[in-house]
Amino acid sequence: MSLSNEKFLLQFSLPGWSWNDFLKEAIAKLSVFDLKESFIPLEFLNKSSITGSKSRPIKVKTSTWACTTNKIKLGRSACIDAGTFASVLNLVIIPRNNYDLPFFGADLVTLPSGHLLALDLQPALIHDQLHTKNVWEKLIPLKEKWQSFFPPGGPIPPDAQSFFSPGFLWTRLPLGKESDRLIKEKFFLAFQDYLTLYMMLLKDSLEVSIERSEEILSGQKRYMEYRSAKDPARSMLKRFYGEEWTEKYISEILFKL
Ligand code: DBV
Numbered sequence: 701m702s703l704s705n706e707k708f709l710l711q712f713s714l715p716g717w718s719w720n721d722f723l724k725e726a727i728a729k730l731s732v733f734d735l736k737e738s739f740i741p742l743e744f745l746n747k748s749s750i751t752g753s754k755s756r757p758i759k760v761k762t763s764t765w766a767c768t769t770n771k772i773k774l775g776r777s778a779c780i781d782a783g784t785f786a787s788v789l790n791l792v793i794i795p796r797n798n799y800d801l802p803f804f805g806a807d808l809v810t811l812p813s814g815h816l817l818a819l820d821l822q823p824a825l826i827h828d829q830l831h832t833k834n835v836w837e838k839l840i841p842l843k844e845k846w847q848s849f850f851p852p853g854g855p856i857p858p859d860a861q862s863f864f865s866p867g868f869l870w871t872r873l874p875l876g877k878e879s880d881r882l883i884k885e886k887f888f889l890a891f892q893d894y895l896t897l898y899m900m901l902l903k904d905s906l907e908v909s910i911e912r913s914e915e916i917l918s919g920q921k922r923y924m925e926y927r928s929a930k931d932p933a934r935s936m937l938k939r940f941y942g943e944e945w946t947e948k949y950i951s952e953i954l955f956k957l
Contacts, residue, residue, distance in 0.1 A: 719789035719808045722891055723765075723777055726791055726806075729895050730767060730775055733902070738766035738774070744953050749940045751782060758785050760940045764953060771796055771902050775804075778933075778954060786811055786936065792927075793898065794957065797824075797917040799905040802835050802865065804898045806891065807932075815879055816853070817887055819869040819894050821901075824919035826862045831916075838897055839867030846890035847871075849882065863926055869894070920957055928955035 744764050752758035759782070766776035773796045780788035786809070793804035807818040821839055825831040846869055853870035869890060873879040908916070928950050937946040 718781065718787055719779065719810075721888065722789055722806070722808060723779065723791070725888075725892060726775075726777070726895060727765075727767075729899055730769065730772075730793075732899065733769040733771070735767050735769050738768055738776075740764050740766055740953065743945070744949055747941060747945070747949075751785065751940055758783055760785070762937070762940070766953075769902075771799055771801075771905065773797070773957070776954070780933070780936070782940070784812065788933070790933070790954075792954075794920065794924075795902065795905075797920055798907050798913040799902075800831050800908050800912070800916065801901055801905050802831075802898075803920075803923065804895070806894075810875070812875070814875055815871075815873040815883065817850070817869075817871050817873070817883070818853070819891060820865055821867060821894065821898060822863055822865055822923070824916055824923055826919070831919075832865070835901060836866055838901075839865060839894075842890070842893050842897065843867040843869050846886065846893070849886045849890075860926070860930065863923060917957075924955045924957050931955070 746764075747762045749760045750757045751760050761781045763779045763781075764776065765779075766774060768774060773794045775793040776791070778788070778790045780786055788810070789806065789808045791804070791806040791808075795801035795803070802821040802823050805818070805820050805822050807816070809816040821835055823832050823835075843866070850869075850871035850873070853872050856864060856868075856870070873882065907913075931950050931954065934946060934950065937949065941949075
């Protein structure tokens with residue numbers, strides 16, 4: 701792991717609850733490849749603000765980290781630390797489009813209302829056997845193994861369904877010691893399983909034809925447009941940092957191909 705990675709991780713060690721161990725695990729796994737950190741403009745690298753009320757101000761920080769490898773176009777994390785108000789790790793890995801690979805997506809969110817945990821390998825080309833079969837065969841057993849420990853997260857909007865895989869692991873948990881234990885003892889292992897599978901798929905993938913890679917690219921664009929249009933963090937980010945910064949962050953950093 702390079703020095704600036706470590707510096708970043710130190711900046712994100714929070715007191716109390718944090719998703720830091722998950723991010724560290726992901727970076728450690730990615731570091732097996734020829735990882736190169738990507739440049740993030742200063743205004744998005746570490747953004748601070750104050751939210752809450754005058755009598756109870758809450759410090760908010762959003763940190764962004766990104767990398768590439770020979771098969772990954774963009775791996776990026778967005779971490780929000782607003783103390784008890786919010787703790788978020790959103791991680792997306794976008795493979796290069798000359799490989800027939802899904803996205804890796806994790807959305808780990810702690811709010812005063814509870815934890816919301818989403819983990820998936822998501823297709824760029826929906827309903828395309830060549831793109832999905834090999835992945836789903838390996839992913840569905842992981843979903844079956846891990847979802848049994850967690851209550852289902854509830855329905856996802858119909859327009860979003862096609863962006864998820866049948867291996868979507870998704871739950872909502874109340875705050876408290878029992879959930880903390882479940883997250884540390886079970887969800888962390890599920891996260892490692894999903895990541896390990898993704899690393900294996902990356903390692904084994906072979907380059908596809910130019911025609912195929914163009915098809916994959918247009919699927920990736922559709923996916924990014926959807927994620928950027930429907931980012932569930934939009935209203936929170938706007939509250940923290942205002943509209944202009946938020947829209948730029950979403951379209952130019954979080955979901956840009
Ligand atoms: N979600 C993001 C990014 C975030 C982020 C970039 C930078 O995609 C955080 C931060 N997700 C985030 C927050 C919330 C959610 C919710 C803060 C809570 C919003 C709130 O309640 O105010 C999966 N994330 C959610 C929800 C889902 C997901 C289904 C609930 C939405 C709701 O209840 O309205 N993650 C989300 C998703 C994909 C994924 C749609 C893939 C397509 O990976």
